[in-house]
Amino acid sequence: MSSGEAPSAAMLTVFSERRSDLVVTAREVKAEGVVVLTLADPGGGQLLAWTPGAHIDVLLGGTVRQYSLCGSPGDQHAWRIAVLLDPDGRGGSRKVHETLRAGDQVSVRGPRNHFPLHAAPRYVFIAGGIGITPILPMVAMATEAGADWRLWYGGRSRASMAFTDELEPYGERVVVWPQDERGMLPLEEILGAPADGALVYCCGPEGLLAATEQHCGAWPPGALHLERFTARPQPEPEAGEEGAFEVVCQRSGVTVTVPPGTSIIDALDQQGVSVLSSCLEGVCGTCETRVLDGVPDHRDSLLSEDEREANEYMMVCVSRSRSDRLVLDL
Amino acid sequence: MTDPQYDGAGAGDYPLNCWYVVATSDEIGRSLLGRRALGRGLVLFRRGEGQVAVLDDRCPHRAAPLSMGTLDGDQVVCGYHGFTYAADGRCVLVPSQRNVPYGAQVRSYPVQERPPFVWAWPGNPALSRGTEPPDLPPLREPGWAVLGGSLEMAVNYLLLHDNALDRTHFPFVHPHRIHRGYVEDPPPLQIEVTETTVSYSRTFAPAPLADWQEQATGLPAGQQYVQRESGTFVSPALHVDEMDIVGPEPAWQVFRGVFIRAFTPVDAGRTLIIWRAARNYAQADEAVAERLREVYEGTMAEDRPLLEAIQAATGGAGGYQVSAAADAAAIRAYQIVEARLAEERGRVHPLRHGGRP
Numbered sequence: 163m164s165s166g167e168a169p170s171a172a173m174l175t176v177f178s179e180r181r182s183d184l185v186v187t188a189r190e191v192k193a194e195g196v197v198v199l200t201l202a203d204p205g206g207g208q209l210l211a212w213t214p215g216a217h218i219d220v221l222l223g224g225t226v227r228q229y230s231l232c233g234s235p236g237d238q239h240a241w242r243i244a245v246l247l248d249p250d251g252r253g254g255s256r257k258v259h260e261t262l263r264a265g266d267q268v269s270v271r272g273p274r275n276h277f278p279l280h281a282a283p284r285y286v287f288i289a290g291g292i293g294i295t296p297i298l299p300m301v302a303m304a305t306e307a308g309a310d311w312r313l314w315y316g317g318r319s320r321a322s323m324a325f326t327d328e329l330e331p332y333g334e335r336v337v338v339w340p341q342d343e344r345g346m347l348p349l350e351e352i353l354g355a356p357a358d359g360a361l362v363y364c365c366g367p368e369g370l371l372a373a374t375e376q377h378c379g380a381w382p383p384g385a386l387h388l389e390r391f392t393a394r395p396q397p398e399p400e401a402g403e404e405g406a407f408e409v410v411c412q413r414s415g416v417t418v419t420v421p422p423g424t425s426i427i428d429a430l431d432q433q434g435v436s437v438l439s440s441c442l443e444g445v446c447g448t449c450e451t452r453v454l455d456g457v458p459d460h461r462d463s464l465l466s467e468d469e470r471e472a473n474e475y476m477m478v479c480v481s482r483s484r485s486d487r488l489v490l491d492l
Numbered sequence: 493m494t495d496p497q498y499d500g501a502g503a504g505d506y507p508l509n510c511w512y513v514v515a516t517s518d519e520i521g522r523s524l525l526g527r528r529a530l531g532r533g534l535v536l537f538r539r540g541e542g543q544v545a546v547l548d549d550r551c552p553h554r555a556a557p558l559s560m561g562t563l564d565g566d567q568v569v570c571g572y573h574g575f576t577y578a579a580d581g582r583c584v585l586v587p588s589q590r591n592v593p594y595g596a597q598v599r600s601y602p603v604q605e606r607p608p609f610v611w612a613w614p615g616n617p618a619l620s621r622g623t624e625p626p627d628l629p630p631l632r633e634p635g636w637a638v639l640g641g642s643l644e645m646a647v648n649y650l651l652l653h654d655n656a657l658d659r660t661h662f663p664f665v666h667p668h669r670i671h672r673g674y675v676e677d678p679p680p681l682q683i684e685v686t687e688t689t690v691s692y693s694r695t696f697a698p699a700p701l702a703d704w705q706e707q708a709t710g711l712p713a714g715q716q717y718v719q720r721e722s723g724t725f726v727s728p729a730l731h732v733d734e735m736d737i738v739g740p741e742p743a744w745q746v747f748r749g750v751f752i753r754a755f756t757p758v759d760a761g762r763t764l765i766i767w768r769a770a771r772n773y774a775q776a777d778e779a780v781a782e783r784l785r786e787v788y789e790g791t792m793a794e795d796r797p798l799l800e801a802i803q804a805a806t807g808g809a810g811g812y813q814v815s816a817a818a819d820a821a822a823i824r825a826y827q828i829v830e831a832r833l834a835e836e837r838g839r840v841h842p843l844r845h846g847g848r849p
Contacts, residue, residue, distance in 0.1 A: 175680055179684065210689070236623065238622070274687045275687060413815050414816075415817075
């Protein structure tokens with residue numbers, strides 16, 4: 163979108179996210195279809211700090227893909243990501259698998275964390291397949307913090323599940339659950355009784371996320387934390403629902419009309435108001451914007467029901483407005 | 493994270509899990525230095541083998557400042573009753589009795605010295621492990637001449653960050669220090685963010701230099717030069733500005749000045765500013781150094797009365813009625829700090845389920 167382009171004369175500020183050119187220092191096949199890459203600054207320089215749950219954008223040609231950091235946050239000179247080859251995917255993982263070798267350059271943005279680990283006395287971690295990546299540094303942090311935790315790690319088959327070797331030292335706190343040996347993760351058993359003060363962290367395919375959400379019905383609000391890698395299926399807007407509305411950018415003093423079929427972010431860009439963005443699908447959270455007045459029509463895959471109702475923030479790449487006018491902190 | 497020395501205290505508005513500059517290397521020797529910073533009294537000294545130690549400047553016995561005592565080898569001897577502490581804060585001797593009272597321990601802080609700065613970590617020591625203070629190449633690489641100083645302002649550190657990220661006050665507060673590019677059709681600010689940093693940058697169309705720029709670079713007057721400037725909120729503890737002037741062809745020499753400011757909160761209303769200014773030109777020229785010193789010190793002196801008045805009016809609590817488009821970088825910095833504070837206090841940040849701006 164607006165990032166990286168030459169600013170138009172009308173623009174007062176142009177937002178972009180810092181891009182780093184890194185080098186692949188190691189490439190290792192960790193499980194069937196899973197490649198683990200270690201990335202470092204070509205000059206050996208310090209990398210940005212991050213916390214468990216963080217991800218980076220990997221820029222490959224025209225594609226941008228998000229990968230969780232799965233190394234150690236204490237290591238400021240190397241990052242690690244794990245990439246699952248998805249033959250039916252959009253081609254990003256194939257590019258990584260087929261083109262990236264040790265010694266290659268790779269551009270990244272981030273890290274950013276939309277899935278941070280909050281302090282709690284106990285945790286239930288649920289990982290499905292490659293969803294183990296953000297969870298891996300989380301269990302290390304939970305261990306260091308002295309928290310009580312258990313990880314349920316499901317996958318297609320044992321051979322397809324990465325990092326089981328690194329999880330071994332945690333002993334029986336980790337339950338490895340290959341589907342071909344044991345069936346689906348027993349969510350009923352895992353989430354049946356809400357544990358006092360416990361938080362649930364879940365990352366994996368959409369089916370697992372949806373099932374986990376369902377099983378958490380009896381848990382206190384805010385206990386469940388999910389990370390999605392792809393957009394949540396959205397209900398189709400009803401005919402006639404997609405009307406035009408007005409967006410007032412409070413700081414810039416600019417008012418923009420958003421017609422049907424145009425996103426808020428595009429309408430703003432045309433009027434010289436730059437908003438930071440990345441995925442443009444309501445997944446990554448980069449374009450999160452504070453709402454000062456009006457009622458958004460949330461269409462993102464990030465905000466919880468409570469957060470949607472709080473009316474404080476919205477993702478302007480996909481969300482629209484229920485009111486005729488939105489006032490945003492831009 | 494449990495650590496016997498970490499009390500989690502600190503009701504300040506600055507993150508504790510962060511490296512802050514508490515002194516410069518040349519201030520610390522084989523004697524005790526008392527320093528008020530980060531909402532507490534600190535005592536600093538250099539051990540026999542050269543490492544810097546930072547302890548609370550308060551004897552657990554009767555609260556005498558340890559900096560009023562003496563350094564005996566690597567041990568601090570309280571000047572009141574002779575309670576003696578090792579460099580890690582452990583009490584090793586109480587002259588009036590055979591044993592050391594249970595709990596006689598002074599808090600010590602993780603320290604990293606990167607000359608000329610001495611960084612300390614006021615937060616949870618466990619979280620400092622494996623992390624490093626920001627790297628500042630102009631202060632360690634050859635080819636740079638560096639000058640600097642320190643001062644205290646009666647201003648909250650966030651207001652100093654806000655001021656440092658803001659270029660639109662220059663035509664009003666520092667009118668004789670800017671070149672024409674600032675007022676004649678200034679280019680848009682390019683704002684670049686990461687989760688923990690924000691920077692602005694802009695490249696000006698060719699314009700004549702300000703007087704001090706001509707004097708410092710020795711570039712011929714009356715000509716137009718391309719200039720680029722940027723400023724980065726590196727962490728709650730550090731702001732770095734860079735200013736490039738591109739010299740004439742065919743060399744296109746880049747005259748770069750890097751202005752590094754460590755902002756260390758003393759308390760909610762005071763900040764210690766330890767600054768360094770590095771340049772990659774006229775390295776041995778004392779007259780240039782003096783001219784630049786006047787520019788950096790003068791600019792801060794011009795900001796000072798306004799910032800102190802704003803501090804007095806607001807208590808440093810922010811709460812401004814209106815922001816403008818040009819405040820985008822500063823607002824981002826506030827959000828970064830707010831997210832870090834929310835995370836430290838174990839609360840869910842309003843933006844996201846916590847942990848990021």
